[in-house]
Amino acid sequence: MAMSNNVIGGINFIAMLLSIPIIGAGIWLSTEADNTCVQILQWPVIILGILILVVAIAGFIGGFWRISWLLVFYLIAMLVLIILLTCLVVFVYMVTIRGSGHPEPSRSFLEYRLDDYSGFLKRRVRSHYKWDRIRTCLSSTTLCAELNQTYRMAQDFFNSHLTPLQSGCCKPPTQCGYTFVNPTYWISPINNAADMDCLNWSNEQTGLCYACDSCKAGLLENLKKEWRRANIILIITLVALICVYVIGCCAFRNAKTEDLFRKYKQGYT
Missing domain, CATH: 1.20.120 (Four Helix Bundle (Hemerythrin (Met), subunit A))
Known part of the structure; x- marks a missing residue:
């Protein structure tokens, strides 16, 4: 015993x-x-x-x-x-x-779409109340500011391997055709109607694409x-x-x- x-x-x-x-x-x-x-x-x-x-x-x-x-x-x-x-x-x-990333021509980083992810994860970010809290939290980090210190030239940025959060939240979607000034400042979109995210992009450093579905998708990809x-x-x-x-x-x-x-x-x- x-x-x-x-x-x-x-x-x-x-x-x-x-x-x-x-x-x-x-x-x-x-x-x-x-x-x-x-x-x-x-x-x-x-x-x-x-x-x-x-x-x-x-x-x-x-x-x-x-x-x-x-x-x-x-x-x-x-x-x-x-x-x-x-x-x-x-x-x-x-x-x-x-859920997974999508390649874009002449880009090393991937783009992310919200509809690719499971219903449970999408419900975590689709509510305005929940997303406003998450958005405020994300925008208070150095997530996007770090890109400006790392990439000076457009081609260097296009050849970079961004995290899903950086790809979705710190820049406008590639299909909008914005012109690169620096990683968090873009001008003159070619196709503003390509996606609602094209209209949601803001050059305000607290705005950027934090209101975009691509940012929500990038967050979910990171979580995944x-x-x-x-x-x-x-x-x-x-x-x-x-x-x-x-x-x-x-x-x-x-x-x-x-x-x-x-x-x-x-x-x-």
């Missing part, structure tokens, strides 16, 4: 360690400018990681100090958390499965890429947690069997 309890305690110590990548993924998301402005995924990930840590600590204590009810709580609670983590992994995969990176960590951790949980269940069952056998032998003698 003591050996089985030590095994259970050791397994739950591993589960405690596995909560760290989950919490770390949530913290990493919260440090990214776009996720800071939107705040959708990071808190569920952080909270789920903390809950897994708390439950694993309970299982660790229950294993080493032979507290049966705490082990039962661990087995039930960890199963629920594994199911929740699985749902989160599937959810992130499903909402990020759509970051969420997918975080999801890889969640998937690996989920698989490890399932393995740890299964081993823990087997160890708990063996411990109960040893306990029953010991009691039977004592009653028999």
Whole structure:
């Protein structure tokens, strides 16, 4: 029994360690400018990681100090958390499965269109109230100002690999035919009616294309890429947690069997 309890305690110590990548993924998301402005995924990930840590600590204590009810709580609670983590992994995969950049002639950067993305993500940016808050947050960053310090010549800018946010928010859409002055100042559009974004462009440095659908699309593309990176960590951790949980269940069952056998032998003698 003591050996089985030590095994259970050791397994739950591993589960405690596995909560760290989950919490770390949530913290990493919260440090990214776009996720800071939107705040959708990071808190569920952080909270789920903390809950897994708390439950694993309970299982660790229950294993080493032979507290049966705490082990039962661990087995039930960890199963629920594994199911929740699985749902989160599937959810992130499903909402990020759509959307990609579109190449433009003589441009190295890509353009982004809002209609390419999943309904869930589009609903996060289509509301005027939500977007006004996100727009204010994005425009307060150095996201676009940095481009003016990096690219002086038009051809250098056209050959650059901009982030989706920079491509969507810091310049007008290529199809509008604006003339380059610097990365955040453009004049004389050729086709002002090509897209509503052509009319929404502003040379005011707090305006730019933050009111454009291309900016919303660029934000969603950035979110998609970051969420997918975080999801890889969640998937690996989920698989490890399932393995740890299964081993823990087997160890708990063996411990109960040893306990029953010991009691039977004592009653028999």
